Amino acid sequence: MASLAAPRRRGRNPLAAEDFFAGWVFILPALIIIGGFILLPILIAAWTSLHNRNTIGNVNEFVGLDNYRHIFTANEDFRIALRNTAWFSAVVVPTQTAVGLILATLANRKIRGKTFFRTAFYFPSISSSVVISMIFLWLYQSNGLINFLLQKLGLPTPRPPWLANARGVFGLAFDAVGIGVPTWLEGPSVALVSIMMLNVWTTAGTMMVVFLAGLQDIPGDVYEAAALDGATRRRSFFDITVPLLRPVILFVVTLGLIGTFQVFDQIYVMSAGGPAKTTTTLVFLIYTEAFKSGRGLGYASALAIVLFAIIFVLFLIQRRFVGRTEER
Amino acid sequence: MQRRFLNRGLSRRGLIKGAATGAAVAALAPAGLGRLTAAAAQEPTTVRLVSPPSSPAETAALEALLEEFAAANPNIRVDYQAITSEYNTKLQTDLAAGSAADVFTVDSLVMPDLIAAEVMTPLDDYMAQAGFTAADYFPGLISAFQAGGRTYGLPKDFSTLAMFYDPQAFEAAGIAAPPATWDELRTAAQTLLDATGQPPIVYAPSLARYIAFLYAGGGRILSEDGSQVTINSPEAKTALDYFYGLYTDGLAATFTDVGAVWPGAAFATDTGSIVFEGNWLLPFLAENAPDKQFRVAEMPAGPAGKATMAFTVCYAINEASAVRDAAWTLVSYLTGPEGMAIWSDTSGLLPSRPALTQAYVDKYPDRSAFLAGGEYARPWQLGQGGEKFNLDADAELQALFSGQGSTEETLARLEEKANEDIRLGTAPVATPAT
Structure with missing residues (x-):
């Protein structure tokens, strides 16, 4: 075999060299763009994170891992931001995935006005997040639409109003039944939960579109066979739709995880990290440290690398749990 | 006013107002710039100026003042740009990139950090030549822009609570x-x-x-x-x-x-x-x-x-500017007796020169409480x-x-x-x- 294969390979050598060259030429544009605008900045950020470098750039000294040491041992804001982001992700990712799946299942049915509903649900996702955030800013005001409707229904409204309320929702719930709780049991603030709701509302549409594509890949005869076997609609949803959608769910959860850990624009527009830092997320903290704290770009880069590591580890973990398609 | 937006809880207001101001500035800019260009003589030196105006009215007042300056200094052309949001962030990144304007305003709160970064030209020699002294300004204002016996900026105007x-x-x-x-x-x-x-x-x-x-x-x-x-x-x-x-x-x-x-x-x-x-x-x-x-x-x-508190910003000259002399001519006009008299008259902001307070009170008698506060105000600086x-x-x-x-x-x-x-x-x- 080897003696047969070797001369053939040698015989095709000039052509192979040409292919090799042509191949590189074809991927060169992508290589330059990915290398220059993604890979290189990541490497520069990693290198910068080992420096004490102010934003203006006249101070730039190598400090090794000092920035990382400070982040993990001395930066109270980092712990606050990590906690806020974890809450944000823990609430938003499952909710938007569930809502997206339900919407997709509904929009996949043969109902009248299907296209209208699909468009309506997807609309928030394609609108500018800044514009949507501004609209929600008005809705959440003390004299805004949400409070107006609550008052009409005779329900209590929060004081301070939604986005200015730093009280934790668990703390408030415990207060309602007359139990005082320590600060660490307070949970995410009313302001953060308000922004979570906005985020679920805008992102569920995107997830719906992805789920719709996944649903349409499931052959109809599987459902027919199940129906013949006497499966209820509920049973076929949980035992056919959900398992067959597993790769799509992995994709949606991964996108959701990355998106929620990188949330910035809604926070910047609606609450600027306040009140009392209860909506300061990791990316908002990176922005603050880079431009407002005087710690500068080296420190902010270190935070960005830490964020990257967190997302990466979380992705690996959830791939183990959600992505077990091969085993089935 | 940038300083009002320093309060981060209010920054979304900055965004809302910023959007409105931006639109208004865009509408005003072509006319203003056209007139400035016409007033300049051939081969003028261009001085770039940036600031965060608080309102379209303030932008208009500044552009009118720059026209007066252009008439008096035909050899200098001022290229003014209003930055309506995230001014401090933009200033820092522009300084880092080496693309900052020749003259920029600096808020008293962030002044100590910028002085430490050594990005501004000390004005003492210029001031001595032009006959300016620190005593020409309210001490509570100019002291915010001084460090180590040097002056790095001259107060543009001020507001008090x-x-x-x-x-x-x-x-x-x-x-x-x-x-x-x-x-x-x-x-x-x-x-x-x-x-x-x-x-x-x-x-x-x-x-x-x-x-x-x-x-x-x-x-x-x-x-x-x-x-x-x-x-x-x-x-x-x-x-x-x-x-x-x-x-x-x-x-x-x-x-x-x-x-x-x-x-x-x-x-x-x-x-x-x-x-x-x-x-x-x-x-x-x-x-x-x-x-x-x-x-x-x-x-x-x-x-x-x-x-009470005095909120103030200064005009400072970029250390890396290639046209520092022309930049000083502009700064000395804007913060000098003549320019500031026009400025406080048209903008309604408080003159940072005590010598001009009488004229201001005569024009705006209902605003005397702000100036009275100027007597004992402390600068917004930490x-x-x-x-x-x-x-x-x-x-x-x-x-x-x-x-x-x-x-x-x-x-x-x-x-x-x-x-x-x-x-x-x-x-x-x-x-x-x-």
Whole structure:
């Protein structure tokens, strides 16, 4: 075999060299763009994170891992931001995935006005997040639409109003039944939960579109066979739709995880990290440290690398749990 | 006004106003620039100028002033750009990229950090040649832009905090004169509350407002020489108990409580009858509530007497500029006797030169309370790291106003944060402008 294969390979050598060259030429544009605008900045950020470098750039000294040491041992804001982001992700990712799946299942049915509903649900996702955030800013005001409707229904409204309320929702719930709780049991603030709701509302549409594509890949005869076997609609949803959608769910959860850990624009527009830092997320903290704290770009880069590591580890973990398609 | 937006809780207001200002600036710019270009002679030196104007009216006033400058200096062409949001961020990145303008404005709060970064040309030699001295300016203003015996910027103008009140509401409740002390303020607020059932005072739980009460109560954030954090003192507690007590006793509401974007908006819509704001509220009222009846009085005096804050920005020259001489010609015009006389007249902002105060009061007699405050105002400045401390302090005050912790705990946390954020011994720090 080897003696047969070797001369053939040698015989095709000039052509192979040409292919090799042509191949590189074809991927060169992508290589330059990915290398220059993604890979290189990541490497520069990693290198910068080992420096004490102010934003203006006249101070730039190598400090090794000092920035990382400070982040993990001395930066109270980092712990606050990590906690806020974890809450944000823990609430938003499952909710938007569930809502997206339900919407997709509904929009996949043969109902009248299907296209209208699909468009309506997807609309928030394609609108500018800044514009949507501004609209929600008005809705959440003390004299805004949400409070107006609550008052009409005779329900209590929060004081301070939604986005200015730093009280934790668990703390408030415990207060309602007359139990005082320590600060660490307070949970995410009313302001953060308000922004979570906005985020679920805008992102569920995107997830719906992805789920719709996944649903349409499931052959109809599987459902027919199940129906013949006497499966209820509920049973076929949980035992056919959900398992067959597993790769799509992995994709949606991964996108959701990355998106929620990188949330910035809604926070910047609606609450600027306040009140009392209860909506300061990791990316908002990176922005603050880079431009407002005087710690500068080296420190902010270190935070960005830490964020990257967190997302990466979380992705690996959830791939183990959600992505077990091969085993089935 | 950029300084009003330093309050991060209000930054979304900056965004809203920024969008509006941006549109207005875009509409104004072509006409203004065209006239500037026409006025310049052949082969002029171009000086780039950036600043964050507070309103379209301020941009228009500055462009008119630059036209006057162009007429007097045909060999210099000024290329003005208004930055309507995230000014400090943009300035830092432009300086880092080497693309910053030749002349830029710097807020007093961030000045110590920029002085430490050595990005501005000391103006002392220029000033000596042109016959300018520091004594030409209010000491409380120019001291904010000096360090190590050098002057890095000249104050463009300033605003002070004062008490805006609604004379009709006062009359209806039977209050004859505006409250001049803390006790009188409480009494007046109680009377107004009894008359209307609404909290009469609308304010912001922010350091930039509490600090005026802190000084009036005899407290300080840093010691006189700036070497020690002194915020956790009995005087500071008295001041915070008073400031926060207005809220807990129902005499005051925060602007978010009443659904306003900032306290000024609540005042404009008659939701509050007393607000503590600066003269930046005047153009806002003229634009949004032209029929609003209001008066302005000095901040009520506390146990330690009268106190207010001076919010100011300076014009500074980029150290890396290739046209520093021409840049100085521009700065000396804008902050000199002639230019500033026109500026304070057209913009309505307070002249930073005491020599011009009489002309200002003659033109704007109803604004004398702001200038009276200028006599004893302290600069809005907390040393290097002051911007970070301002953010952290606002967060602590917001937590207090959300019912978390006591005033003692808040002050202890402020002390901790000040020690962490502020680089001690990096004066200039707040001293009374006596």
